[in-house]
Amino acid sequence: MVAQTAVEDATGSGVHRMRRIVILGNGGHSAGVAECFIGKVQPNTEVIIVPWDFMPEPDDALTFGMGPTPHKKKLLELHGQERFCSAIHPSATVSRRAVCGSAIQIMAGAIIQAKVWTGKNVLINTGAIVEHDCDVGDFAFIAPGAVLLGKAIVEENAFVGGNATVLPGRTVGKDAIVGAGAVVTNDIQPREIVAGVPARHLRWRRDDE
Ligand SMILES: CC(C)(COP(=O)(O)OP(=O)(O)OC[C@H]1O[C@@H](n2cnc3c(N)ncnc32)[C@H](O)[C@@H]1OP(=O)(O)O)[C@@H](O)C(=O)NCCC(=O)NCCS
Numbered sequence: 791m792v793a794q795t796a797v798e799d800a801t802g803s804g805v806h807r808m809r810r811i812v813i814l815g816n817g818g819h820s821a822g823v824a825e826c827f828i829g830k831v832q833p834n835t836e837v838i839i840v841p842w843d844f845m846p847e848p849d850d851a852l853t854f855g856m857g858p859t860p861h862k863k864k865l866l867e868l869h870g871q872e873r874f875c876s877a878i879h880p881s882a883t884v885s886r887r888a889v890c891g892s893a894i895q896i897m898a899g900a901i902i903q904a905k906v907w908t909g910k911n912v913l914i915n916t917g918a919i920v921e922h923d924c925d926v927g928d929f930a931f932i933a934p935g936a937v938l939l940g941k942a943i944v945e946e947n948a949f950v951g952g953n954a955t956v957l958p959g960r961t962v963g964k965d966a967i968v969g970a971g972a973v974v975t976n977d978i979q980p981r982e983i984v985a986g987v988p989a990r991h992l993r994w995r996r997d998d999e
Contacts, residue, residue, distance in 0.1 A: 800885065809835035811875065814865055815842040815855030822897050822916065824894070825853055826877035851875045854903050859947050860930045871910065882914075889927065909946065927964070936968075954989075965995055 809874050811827055820839045823948035827837045830983060841857060842865065846852060849861040852873045854862050866874070874893035878884060882896045887904035890896075894908055899917040902908075906920050909928035914920060916934040924938045932938065935953040943961040950972035956962060961977045968974055969985025969992070979985055 795927045795940075810847070810850045810852045811835060812846045812852050814844060814852055814854040815861065816840060817856050819857050820855035821881070823853060823877050823895060825898065826879045826895070829880055846873075852874065853877045853893070854911070854913075857915075857931055858982065859911075859931070862911055862929065866911070874911075886927045897934075921958075935972070948978075953983075967995055 798956050799973065809832060811831065813823050816839050824837055824839055824971045831837065842856065842861065847885060853875055854865065857922045871892065876892065876894045879895045879898040882900045884896060884902045885904040885906065888906040890908045891910035891912065891955045893910055895916045896902065897916045898916045901919045902917055902927060903916065903920060903922040907922045908926040911929050912926050914932045917958045918932045918935060919937045920932065921940045922925060922940060923941040925943045926932065927944060929947040930944045931949045933950060933952040934942065936950045937955045938944060939956060939958040942956040942957070942958045945962060945964040947965050948962045949967045951968050951972065953970060954968045954974065956968070956974040960974050962974060963980035963982060964966055965981045966978045967983040968978065968989060972985050972989040973987045974984065975988040983992045983995055984990060985992050
């Protein structure tokens with residue numbers, strides 16, 4: 791539901807309800823998220839970027855202003871999943887035959903092809919491509935320019951770095967990290983960190999990252 795907040799009518803003829811979309815977190819990611827709403831909201835809707843600990847009005851719609859999962863989880867704990875809306879940039883292309891979970895963010899120029907499935911709170915960043923029949927789990931982060939080729943699987947909270955490519959049908963396990971520019975030719979284990987072309991094991995992901 792889109793949010794509303796009371797503002798005085800300048801003409802004095804009554805009180806209008808101003809709709810608000812609140813972007814929680816004012817780091818670098820937030821400006822791109824704000825652009826997702828340009829030309830898409832009603833004239834009586836304002837989009838504001840605020841620090842992550844801003845206390846929204848009960849009927850504000852919320853979206854994430856930052857990408858890392860621990861920050862998103864903190865906000866979800868504070869406000870509840872149902873308060874968060876999706877943000878899809880006007881220049882992104884999302885197939886009508888894709889099925890996306892709630893509170894996803896699809897940034898400028900990204901492409902989501904037919905029969906893609908995504909979970910909740912997923913970030914598909916600038917110019918990333920998710921090809922047909924891919925599965926992308928909750929909280930997955932697909933960095934700018936990354937490409938998931940057909941039927942690739944990126945499990946929950948996995949991170950695919952900038953310009954990395956996951957070859958068709960390969961699986962990036964839960965909480966795994968694929969380094970920037972890597973080409974994933976084999977399945978990646980949960981929590982495994984890989985990099986390079988072809989992608990090779992670097993180390994295991996720590997609990998604090
Ligand atoms: C893969 C990654 C997670 C590794 O991080 P790290 O554990 O801190 O790695 P380090 O910087 O300590 O490097 C360890 C080794 O791996 C190499 N390496 C690191 N990242 C690499 C990459 N993307 N490709 C190839 N080699 C890489 C380093 O050169 C170093 O090699 P050396 O031991 O021979 O010197 C990180 O480098 C990365 O690529 N992150 C993705 C960033 C990204 O895409 N962000 C998007 C933000 S929107």
